[in-house]
Every structure is written in C-alpha cells, then in structure tokens.
Amino acid sequence: MEGSEIVQLMYLADLFKLLGDKTRLTIMALLYVQSLCVRDLVEILQVSQPSVSQHLAKLRIQGLVKETRQGAWVFYSINSEHMPIVKMILDQVPDMQHMIKTMQNEQVKAAY
Numbered sequence: 001m002e003g004s005e006i007v008q009l010m011y012l013a014d015l016f017k018l019l020g021d022k023t024r025l026t027i028m029a030l031l032y033v034q035s036l037c038v039r040d041l042v043e044i045l046q047v048s049q050p051s052v053s054q055h056l057a058k059l060r061i062q063g064l065v066k067e068t069r070q071g072a073w074v075f076y077s078i079n080s081e082h083m084p085i086v087k088m089i090l091d092q093v094p095d096m097q098h099m100i101k102t103m104q105n106e107q108v109k110a111a112y
Contacts, residue, residue, distance in 0.1 A: 012085075018062055019089060023047065024055050028078065028086070029093040031065060033100055035077040044103045 001009075019025050023045065030036060030044060041052045056076055059065040064086060066079045078086065 014062065015064075015085065018058060018064070021055070023051070024059060025093065026096070027052070027055055027059065027076075028064065029090055029096045030100065031076055031078050032090045032093075033095070033097050035068070035075040036100070037073050037075050040100075040103060041076075043106070044099050 019028065026045065027041060030041065036044075038049060038052050038056065041056075042049050045052065056065060060067065060076075063079055063081065065076050068075050068077065
C-alpha cells in the first residue's frame with residue numbers, strides 16, 4: 001500500500017469510529033436536517049448539556065461540524081467540506097425531521 005492509501009484508510013477508520021457512537025451519529029443526522037444549538041440538542045436527545053458539548057467538540061475537532069455565532073447563541077451545522085462521505089453515511093440514517101418538529105412544537109407551547 002502507498003502512503004496516501006494508508007492515510008485515507010486511517011481517516012476512514014477514525015471517521016467510522018467517531019460516527020460509531022449512537023449519540024454522535026444522531027447529532028450528525030439532526031444537523032443534516034438543520035443547524036441547531038446545544039440547548040436544542042439537549043432537549044431532543046434528553047442527555048446532559050456537558051455530554052452534548054463533549055460530543056460536539058469531538059465532531060468539531062474532526063472537522064465534521066462547524067459553529068456559527070448568532071448573538072449569545074452558537075449554532076452547529078454539518079461542515080460541507082466532508083459532505084461526500086458523510087452524506088453517503090447520513091443518507092442511510094433515519095430522517096430526524098420529526099424529532100426537530102416535536103422539539104419546536106414543545107418550545108412554542110412552553111412560550112405560552
């Protein structure tokens with residue numbers, strides 16, 4: 001094997017290891033639908049804020065997600081630079097649109 005092939009295999013092994021975690025894969029599937037902040041992910045996943053933040057940090061370090069500041073909020077989204085391989089994986093994951101809509105409906109109800 002050539003050096004570039006070994007590097008590509010190592011990258012793919014790291015990617016699959018990272019996305020082999022159910023929570024991280026779910027976060028990626030949710031972000032595939034739309035950008036979300038940590039609070040939204042905590043509400044949808046029903047896990048602690050530190051847990052969500054730790055998973056997001058791992059995804060961000062690998063370059064799979066990016067963050068955008070909007071005032072006091074930080075929104076996370078899929079980093080399109082990694083989209084070909086990540087898109088192939090996420091196309092196989094169930095659509096998470098319904099989870100996001102449920103969270104948004106609950107937020108609207110709570111506002112009243």
